[in-house]
Amino acid sequence: MRIYDFEGFPNPARVRIALAEKGATSKVEFVHVDVMKGEHRSPDFTAKNPSASVPVLELDDGTTISECTAITEYIDHTFEGIALTGRSAKERAVVHMMQRRAEQGVMDAVGTYFHHATPGLGALETYQNKEWGEKQKERALASMRYFDDVLAKQPYAAGANFSMVDITLFAGLNFADFAKIEIPVDCTHLAAWRARMAERPSMKS
Ligand SMILES: N[C@@H](CCC(=O)N[C@@H](CS)C(=O)NCC(=O)O)C(=O)O
Structure with missing residues (x-):
């Protein structure tokens, strides 16, 4: 599982915090996308996320998930620990x-x-x-x-x-x-x- 992001940017930070809450940061590979150089607008990247924004989660089967809320849902249901999206x-x-x-x-x-x-x-x-x-x-x-x-x-x-x-x-x-x-x-x-x-x-x- 890998996450395409730019460390320190506000939305990528949301996913990094969610992973840290689950103690799962080390289970993910981070791939730096050079947003300042416009890399997120390249055809390769917009094929992963048509919104041309980071973060994007890529699963081992090739599925790409963008939007922090959706990525956090995936993290919450994949890793043990504190519930981030509610239980009942x-x-x-x-x-x-x-x-x-x-x-x-x-x-x-x-x-x-x-x-x-x-x-x-x-x-x-x-x-x-x-x-x-x-x-x-x-x-x-x-x-x-x-x-x-x-x-x-x-x-x-x-x-x-x-x-x-x-x-x-x-x-x-x-x-x-x-x-x-x-x-x-x-x-x-x-x-x-x-x-x-x-x-x-x-x-x-
Ligand atoms: N709603 C999106 C927002 C993502 C977003 O706006 N990311 C910013 C970085 S914090 C970005 O990639 N901006 C690129 C740009 O403005 O061209 C999410 O939840 O992931």
Whole structure:
């Protein structure tokens, strides 16, 4: 099993954290894709992922799986240990609902701001719409406030247990730091949760 990624980028980080939570990092071969040189837009790579983005999981039978949520599902069901996508029907449904909110509202909104309203990846940004980028920054800030309210009532983003939603939100906030979107200072519950998450060995690595 191999993962095509670019170490340190926000979405690849989600999968690396998921693997670390399962203690399975060493069971995967990582293949560096030079995103900064546009390697992810080559025909060879878009044959693996038509969205031209990393990470991509490639199984030994040649199946390619993109999208961090899908890759995390595979990891969760392949390796023993902590459940990242819920166990009961209710838990799984809530995890997927909250995952969508963390992904769309924080990770993707920050990404759209970064790619459209800042220099982003430089020469790789072939189309930019600053107004749309700024709008997504507003969305990211509103989502941070939403998660602040959520975390005032429960210890983890999807409820009583750690899940992939915490990973997505944590990586999304790191991306916000990088893109210079300031997390509102009154989001104290979000800040306390973030400090707790930062102590997890998977997040430190
Ligand atoms: N929804 C995708 C997002 C993947 C994504 O946007 N990856 C970024 C790196 S963090 C990328 O490959 N960007 C390439 C580009 O913008 O051209 C996922 O969950 O994997």
